[in-house]
Amino acid sequence: MPESARFDLGGAGGNPVWKKSLHANWVMQSFAYDNVNQHIYFAQVNSQNTDPAHVGDLWITKTDTSGTQLGAMTVHNFGHGVSIAVEPYNGSVYLWTEWKSSDSGFGTRIGRFAFKNGAVLEKTSTAIQDRTPSIGDEMINPQPSIDPSTDRLLVRYKTGADLPRIVAFNLSDARAGRLSSEHRLAERALPSRGAWGTDNPFQGFAAYGQYVYLLEGRANGPSYISVVDLNGAGQSIVVDRAQTTAGQSLPGREPQGMAVWMHSSGPRLAFGFHSNTAGVRQASVFYKSEFV
Known part of the structure; x- marks a missing residue:
């Protein structure tokens, strides 16, 4: 991957969305x-729903950049919502999510579909395009992200227990369904998570240039952002890892989701937290905007 700047994980950063x-x-x-229309799309899962008919149901909420609601749609039996990607294209907005949930509640494929306010989308709908890479690896729990600075699709997946990997494609190829081995731009192993993963669950990722940023941590515990160089080899360790105290006062604070925000003042590495105030679930977003 071409060389790029790396976000500085220190400093105060910003907090555009607070307990929404x-x-x-x-x-x-x-x-x-x-990043064209300056909106956010949030994926939400009903973690307490064990009805097989509704495992993997997600709400997608559209907001402005301060978290004010602008619309929503629901998708049935898609997955856990670990990662979502947004693609404005030809006047519409397309969402990329995990799709076709298994009994575990996690998606087994990646689907691309247009956002339509108020719509209900079943997993069998012909409006969904299958955009799962076919590169020879077994693709367990594939999760998409788009790097808006390079127009690339990245997919994090596993080939087995504690064997995470990541693969990158040009978004134009991915949009057209060209997701086979000859079209991949980069592929590498991510660090095995081991005991670290047990203590600090994986909570999302984002990419900017040659670097991938991983959000890790558990509810009511410490939260971390780790950085992996896509140009590294094997399961090389992160080039940086920092604990973040953003949102420390949030009740039931749990890290959830990452994205790159192309703001008029420059790119921002955004990361989110779920909180629970007396049964009311809310979302907060923070960001880092400085580079090392």
Whole structure:
């Protein structure tokens, strides 16, 4: 991957979204920016729903960049909502999410579909385009993200227990369904998570240039942002890892989701937290905008 700047994980950063309620009183899992129209799309999952007919149901809430609701749609049996990507294209906004949830509640494929306010989308709908990479690896729990600075689709997936990997494609190829081995731009192993992963669950990722940023941590515990160089080899360790105290006062604070926000003042690495105030679930977003 071409060389790029790396976000500085220190400093105060910013907090454009603070304790905003989304469309449903469900747990915010991830979010991404429409960087053309300056909107956010949040994915929420009902973590307490064990009905097989509704495992993997997600609400998608559209907001402005301060978290004020502008619309919503629901998708059935898609997954856990670990990561969402937003693609403004030809006057419409397309969402990329995990799709076709398994009994575990996590998606087994990646789907691309247009956002339509008020719509209900079943997993069998012909409006969904299958955009799952076919690169020879077994693709367990694939999760999409778009790097808006390079127009690239990145997919994090596993090939087995504690064997995470990531692969990158040009967004134009991915949009057209060209997701086979000859079209990939980069692929590499991510660090095995081991005991670290047990203590600090994976909560989302974002990419900017040659670097991938991983959000890790558990509810009511410490939260971390880790950085991996896509030009590294094997399961090389992160080039940086920092604990973030952003949102420390949030009740039930749990890290959820990352995205790159192309703001008029410059790119921002945004990361989110779910909180629970007396049963009311809310979303907060913070960002880093300085580079090392």
